[in-house]
Amino acid sequence: MHYVYLLQSAIDNRRHYTGFTDNLRARLTSHNAGQNHSTVHGRPWRLVSYFAFADDRKARDFEHYLKSGSGKTFAKRHLI
Numbered sequence: 001m002h003y004v005y006l007l008q009s010a011i012d013n014r015r016h017y018t019g020f021t022d023n024l025r026a027r028l029t030s031h032n033a034g035q036n037h038s039t040v041h042g043r044p045w046r047l048v049s050y051f052a053f054a055d056d057r058k059a060r061d062f063e064h065y066l067k068s069g070s071g072k073t074f075a076k077r078h079l080i
Contacts, residue, residue: 002059004066005050006079007031009042016080017045020063024050049079 003024009015017039021027028047031039039045053059065071 002053002056003050004059004063006048006075007039007045008048008080010044010046012042015042018063018066020059
């Protein structure tokens with residue numbers, strides 16, 4: 001499975017991160033360990049939403065959408 005996930009900072013709920021992975025648990029652990037440059041600040045992170053896809057391309061396309069302007073608006077309105 002391929003996952004698109006949304007994280008929210010536990011110390012600043014205005015900070016969010018959207019990502020893609022094949023191993024959701026390991027990726028969340030990696031974010032909270034400070035191993036990702038984009039999320040080193042704002043730790044600890046909590047998982048807000050995730051979506052599972054069998055198709056890698058569909059997952060990457062959805063991640064790309066959520067990182068776009070309209071996708072961010074959609075996520076803030078419906079997912080976070």
